[in-house]
Amino acid sequence: MVAQTPQQRKANERFAKQESAKRGKGKILAKPKQTSRSPVSTGWLVILAFVVCGGFFLEFLGIIPKLWSAIVASFSRLML
Template identity: 55%
Template sequence: MAQTPQQRAANARFAKREEAKMGKPVEARKRKEDFKSPISRGWIIVLAFVLCGGLIFELLKLFF
């Protein structure tokens, strides 16, 4: 049995609602950008110095 114009319109409305529930297709999704650290590079250097600085100073004292 063929669809009537009313059935075709109702099916189109239903399909549109269901598609909105499912979300966007993979191609339409926004691609994630490269990972960005929450801590800046300068702070990482400062933290590394604080954590390893004592060892560096002890090695310098040992040789000089």
Template identity: 65%
Template sequence: MAQTPQQRKANEKYARSEAAKRGKGKTVTNQKQISKSPVSVGWVVLLAFVVCGGLAFEFLRIMPEIWTATVAMFNRMLA
């Protein structure tokens, strides 16, 4: 059943009065949530030191052998 103009006017008046009763709603703002890593920064630094530090120390250990092999190769090429 369709609304009559009188019913439509009454419904609009009722809707305005109900909206006025509710007042202006609070606006919802999306706040960016800061996600925390499950691993602390200290542990990441320690892990990086263990991995990269171990590689650096290993490279320093084998560097004299690499240098000796390189010099021997150049001596053979020049001689």
């Protein structure tokens, strides 16, 4: 048996609808689409984001006091 192409499938569905309308039967229901799931779980994504962004975040937290002290020192020099 050879697999149908999407064009053949659509044509077959149209034909089936026309034939069922001739016979007075109800509409043919289409198959529900399958939802695709990520191969990587949410937990692993969180761990990966922490590893990638966590180092940057911790470095940024270490720089903030140095920046603050530099801003305060330059501001105090301007006031003198």
